[in-house]
Amino acid sequence: MRQAVVSQLGSELGPSTPAAQSLYRGRDAGDLHHESFYENFLYEDDVLYAIGATETFVQIIEQLMSEPPRPFTVARPLDAHRISQLTGHEPDLGVTDALGFANFTGQVR
Known part of the structure; x- marks a missing residue:
């Protein structure tokens, strides 16, 4: 479901906008971080990048929650x-x- 939500938000924002690109990166980094939690394959620098990208993702989601829906x-x-x-x-x-x-x-x- 997260995939569908981020894809929809990206479409509404415009897929090439910086906010949409940050959402895509944050989703991918969060998925990778989650997978590595179980398989332990990421190095420390990769984990730190994933954390940063995921934090940006959360900030954008919080900002979008306070805005009215966009036409689509x-x-x-x-x-x-x-x-x-x-x-x-x-x-x-x-x-x-x-x-x-x-x-x-x-x-x-």
């Missing part, structure tokens, strides 16, 4: 699918929706 136009089928995910309106398992997406895995995403 669904321009691609993937946009509509992401909105469905975020609002809890995904199609039932094995059902292909009108946009051509299906969830055949039987796992909750």
Whole structure:
């Protein structure tokens, strides 16, 4: 779900804006840091970078929470699918929706 939230925010901000790029970096760094917690593969400098990127991510999220929602136009089928995910309106398992997406895995995403 974090992937969908950050992708949506990045789309609303404009994917190439500094804020969106910081969100993407922070999400990726947080994911990497989380994975390394269990597998212990990052060096200290990598951990410090991940912490810094994640702190910036949190600051941007906190700032966005205090702002009104931005207008967003669904321009691609993937946009509509992401909105469905975020609002809890995904199609039932094995059902292909009108946009051509299906969830055949039987796992909750």
